[in-house]
Amino acid sequence: MKRTILTVIALAALTITAAQAQQTIPLSPAPQPGSPGTATPTPYPQITPINIPKSGAGSGRPP
Numbered sequence: 001m002k003r004t005i006l007t008v009i010a011l012a013a014l015t016i017t018a019a020q021a022q023q024t025i026p027l028s029p030a031p032q033p034g035s036p037g038t039a040t041p042t043p044y045p046q047i048t049p050i051n052i053p054k055s056g057a058g059s060g061r062p063p
Helices: 002-023
Strands: none
Touching: none
């Protein structure tokens, strides 16, 4: 009876150890700047052009 209990405990311990070993995820190296798939920061802020309304025919103002 003791041998059966010890065998069950040993098998359970091995199963838990094997499950924990499968859950470890290897860390991949950090991507280098400029490598494919990474966003490259712009050196200057992006400026959006301002649309200036043109005066003339059809501008909505009375003549």
